[in-house]
Every structure is written in C-alpha cells, then in structure tokens.
Amino acid sequence: MSGILNSSIGRKFAMALSALFLMIFLLQHFIINFSSIISADAFNNLSHFMGTNWLIQYIMQPVLIFGVVFHFVMGFILEIRNKGARQIKYAKNNGAANSSWMSRNMIYSGLFILIFLVIHFIDFWIPEINTKYIQGDMSGLLPSGEYRYYEELVHKFQPLWRVALYCLGFVFLALHLLHGFMSAFQSVGANNKYTRALKGFGKAYAIVIPLGFIIIALVHHFNH
C-alpha cells in the first residue's frame, strides 16, 4: 500500500477516485439546483438544510474541497509528467485518427472548469461563508423573514456576462465528462460486460447534467 501515489497506476487510481466522487457530488448539486425551477420553497428548504447541517458543513464540505483541489493538482502533475515522456514532438501527428478530441484535451477542458470554479467560489461560496461563519448569521433569512437562497440565486443570474460564462463553463464540463466518465471506470480497472451499457449512460450523464445546469441558469435569467 505504501507509496501508491508514486506509481503511474496508483496516481491514476487516485485521480479516478477523486473524479468519481466529483461526479456524485455534481449529481447532488444538480438535483438541488433543479428544484429551483420547480419550486422556490423546495430550493430554499434544501439549501437551508445543506447550508446548516453539520455533517454536510463540517465533513462533506472539507472532503469536497480536498477532492477538487486533489483532482486538479493531480491533473497538472500527470500532464507535466506525460509531456515529459515525449520530448521531441512529431512533425506530423494524426491524433484524430485514433482518439477523441475530448480525450486528448482533458487538461484544457479541466483548466476552463477551474476558471469557472474560481468565479463560482467568488460568487456563491465566499458570500455564504461570510454570512454564516464571519457575520454569524445562520438563520438563512432575509430581513423580510423569507429564506434568502432563492432570492440570491435569481439575483446572481441577472447579468448576462455571468450567465454566458456559466454556460461556457458547463460546455467545457460536458466535454471533460464525455471522456472522463468512462475513463474513470477504466482507471479503477472496471472493463467488463457492463462497459457498453455504462458507456451509453456516461454519454447521457455528460450531456444531460451540464445541459440541465445551463437550462436552470437560462430560466432564471429570462424569467426575472
């Protein structure tokens, strides 16, 4: 077990585990956001629960932050090592003949997701932490006595530039997952009779979830 991160397969295994965790988190995040276009109350209640539950706040949130940071740091490490494994480039290389664009450009789709995540943190996470843990307001209420979460969400999606950036971020996430979903299973050694079915499911996941996030942003932008 010792030093598993020092081996190529160990690093890939850790990469895949962090990615699988992120994909489960993404699904949960999607379900909560989706509730916002069905019922403001449901979204408020779910958000308040997630924002104040100790298990989510003190255990899952640090795990998630660690997972994201681990994933992109390991992504950079792998990229640097892999670049170093071929010092002289081909004069002519026909990558499209044998592999998908997505699979060859995980670092670029990943980098764009990272830019998106920085903006996302500034937009949502830092104000949340500020309200709850710095100003100490755990009530989740507006001065009017209503929950603040839905109001804040709608407010954030008013500027067109932010909506456009969000949509673009999710396009890159879709590209990342179109290769990443199946790749994570292959990395942990799962390649068997279920692989074909899983491939289809992975494609659906990679398109439906990001597209759903885009629709949610657009609905809030145009409805208010």
Place this chain on the structure above:
Amino acid sequence: MNLTLKIWRQKNANDKGKMVDYPISGIEPDMSFLEMLDVLNEELINKGEEPVAFDHDCREGICGMCSLYINGEAHGPDRGVTTCQLHMRMFNDGDTIYIEPFRAAAFPVVKDLVVDRSAFDRIQHAGGFVSVNTSGNTIDANSIPVNKHDADDAFDAATCIGCGACVASCKNSSAMLFVGAKVSQFALLPQGQVEATDRVMNMVKQMDEEGFGNCTNTGACEVECPKGISLENIARMNREYLKASFKG
C-alpha cells in the same frame, strides 16, 4: 506512383536531426512500405549518399521489429498491420508522406528511423515470465485444466509482438497497453498465479522507471496496435496492480 517523402534524418544519438525531402518515382501500389524504402535506399547508395536506417526483420508482421510513424500514425494509415505489411496502395500518386521514428523519451533514436526499444526488454525481464524448473521434470501442459474463455483471452494478450506502436501513438508515451498485455497473458492462467503479485508490481515499477507516461485512456494505442490488443488488458493490469498493492 510519384511521391514526396519527408524523412527524419539523424546521424547518431547525439545529432539534432531534421526532416529531409526525397522525391521518389516508379513506386508500384503492390510494393510494401519497406520495399518502397528499399528502392529509395538503392537510389541513395547509387548517388553515394547515406541510406536511410530503419528497423525490420521478418517482414511478415510477426517479429515486431519494424516501426515508423507514417503520416502521423504508428505503422501508417492501415489498421491491424505492421509497417512491413503496409502496402503502397494505401497511398495515392502525388502524395507527400511523413516518415518519422517512434517518439518517446524511453525510446531514444539510435540513427534516422531506428529507435532503441530495449526498455521493453527490461520490463519483460522484471516479470514477464513464469519460473518453471524444466530440467527433466517437465509437466504435460494439459495436466492443468484452463477455462476456454480464459485461454482465449490469454492467447489474445500473448499475440503482442512488442513493437511499441502503442507507446508511439499515445499522447503520453504510455506503455500500458504493452505491459497490460504482458501482465494479462499470465494473470489469466493458473500457471501465472504463483508469481502474480511480484510480477505486476515489478513490471509496473520498471515501466515507470523507464520514463513512460501515464495512461489517460484515450484508446489511441488500441486503434493503432497491429495485433488488436484490447484496452481490457490495461483494466486487468490496473486490477492486478491494485490487488497486489493492497496485499502489501
């Protein structure tokens, strides 16, 4: 056929090397790619120039000695063939063809198109074998029953000829298809179980030490492999490796 060849020329391991253009004519569509290079070399020798060095041995697709990165693909544009089995009918009159050595830090160029693939030999030495005492007490192969499905998969893995096209095609110069095939070939058979833990740990360790990259699962290797070695072998190696690491 009249062609323009753009060939990597490099005097020796320390030379910087460069692409050089060679027009060539009178090429028959039924010639193999290596026969086409033979024609070029004959012309070069007659002109008193240094012929292009390239690797080859059996010229029937079984030894794994021929290499070449042709028009951006290992073993050229055809599927399931080595360069010696690639034919000029895959190209058109007037084409420009890029011919480069297999590129990887772990496969240093020796001269022109010849690269040193002995890193593969060292990986094999690290564990690509079963230790059997063959001095006088050989056991009949059929005395150990093997499930037909496993035997077929092991045979498929064993068809890897160690050519290195997987490494050359991989954007990361990863050797995982080769090592995956060599690990699988034994992992699937009862004979391979005794040394299974050490085998996968040692072969992967050697692979990493040789400077090959990590696998991103692009699948380029599987497409370009002349023997159709499947990505399932990489997944199996990953399982074997994880199993062995958790054992300690």
